[in-house]
Amino acid sequence: MMKIILLEPLGISEDTLQRLSSTLTEQGHIFKAYDSVATDTDELIQRAENADVLIIANHPLPGDVIRADQSLKLVSVAFVGIDHVDVEACKEKGVLISNTGGYCDDAVAELAIGLTLDCLRNITECDAAVQAGHGKGSLAGHELAGKTVGIVGTGAIGLRAASIFKAFGCKLIGYNRSEKTAAKALGLEYMSLLDVMANADIISVHTPLTAETKGLIGEKEIAAMKHGAIIINTARGPVIETEVLARALREGKIKAGLDVFENDPPLPANHPLIDAPNLVCTPHVGFDTIESIDRRAEMVFENVTAWMGGNQIRKML
Structure with missing residues (x-):
C-alpha cells in the first residue's frame, strides 16, 4: 500500500x-x-x-x-x-x-501564433480604439504570409509552432542544440542563434529553462534583430533578459508578445515591462485550455x- x-x-x-x-x-x-x-x-x-x-x-x-x-x-x-x-x-x-x-503542445503553439497575429495586426490596439469610440486611425498592420520566422528551440512545441507558421506561408529558420530531422522535413534551415535573430522577421522562443538557456537572449541577440521585428516568448521568462527587452521596446526597435515572465503575474508596479510600449502580454496561459x-x-x-x-x-x- x-x-x-x-x-x-x-x-x-x-x-x-x-x-x-x-x-x-x-x-x-x-x-x-x-x-x-x-x-x-x-x-x-x-x-x-x-x-x-x-x-x-x-x-x-x-x-x-x-x-x-x-x-x-x-x-x-x-x-x-x-x-x-x-x-x-x-x-x-x-x-x-x-x-x-x-x-499542451497545441495550446502553447497556438498562443504563440495568436500573439504573433496580435503584434502584426495591432489587434489589441484596434479593440481599444473601437471600445473607446474611435475608428481605425493609423493602425494598419502586416501580413504573416511570406515572413521569415525563427524558431528558437525545436522541441515538440517549437515544431508544432513551426508547422502552423509554415501553413501561413512563412519561411522557417531555427536554432537548437541539435538539429532535428522533423524540423528539416518542414523546410526549416538551422543556423546560429545570432543569425536567426538577425534574419527573422518574427522570433518564437520555445526553449526549456536550464542553466544554459537562462539569459540566452540578451543584449547581443536583441541588438542583432531587425528594426520592427517581433519576438514571441511562450516558453520561460528568464530565457530573455528582461531589462534588455524592455529597453528595446521603449526605443521602438522591436515588438514583443509575452506569455511568460521571471515570475507569473501580477507583476510588481516597478517591473521593467509595466507600461512598456510595443508589447502584448498574457498572464502565463499558454498551457491553460x-x-x-x-x-x-x-x-x-x-x-x-x-x-x-x-x-x-x-x-x-
Whole structure:
C-alpha cells in the first residue's frame, strides 16, 4: 500500500478527480487531494508527510519538502517543465521525477501564433480604439504570409509552432542544440542563434529553462534583430533578459508578445515591462485550455499507475 498526495489543485472537476484517483484507491492505496495551494514550505512539509508519491502542477516543490519526506519515491509533475522542483534534492534521495510532456503542445503553439497575429495586426490596439469610440486611425498592420520566422528551440512545441507558421506561408529558420530531422522535413534551415535573430522577421522562443538557456537572449541577440521585428516568448521568462527587452521596446526597435515572465503575474508596479510600449502580454496561459488541463490530469495519474506497475513512465530524472 502506498500513500499518494496531490499537493495542489489540477484545475479539473471533482468528478474527474474521483475517476482518476479511483484507479489508485481501488488497489488499496491511500489518496489525498488538497484543493488549495500551500501558503509556505512548512505547510507543504505537513501535507507531504509520509507520502510515497507527490503529485504537483506548477507551484514550487522546495528541497526542504523533498528531504523531509522519508518515504518519497516519485514526484509526478502535471507540467512539462520541472524547473520548479528541486532536482538536486531529488537526486540526493533517489527520487524519480515524471512529467506530462506533450499535454499542451497545441495550446502553447497556438498562443504563440495568436500573439504573433496580435503584434502584426495591432489587434489589441484596434479593440481599444473601437471600445473607446474611435475608428481605425493609423493602425494598419502586416501580413504573416511570406515572413521569415525563427524558431528558437525545436522541441515538440517549437515544431508544432513551426508547422502552423509554415501553413501561413512563412519561411522557417531555427536554432537548437541539435538539429532535428522533423524540423528539416518542414523546410526549416538551422543556423546560429545570432543569425536567426538577425534574419527573422518574427522570433518564437520555445526553449526549456536550464542553466544554459537562462539569459540566452540578451543584449547581443536583441541588438542583432531587425528594426520592427517581433519576438514571441511562450516558453520561460528568464530565457530573455528582461531589462534588455524592455529597453528595446521603449526605443521602438522591436515588438514583443509575452506569455511568460521571471515570475507569473501580477507583476510588481516597478517591473521593467509595466507600461512598456510595443508589447502584448498574457498572464502565463499558454498551457491553460480546457482540453490541455484534462489531458495533463490523465497523464499525471497514468504516470503514477504505470510506475507502480513497474512500467515505462515519462521520466525526467
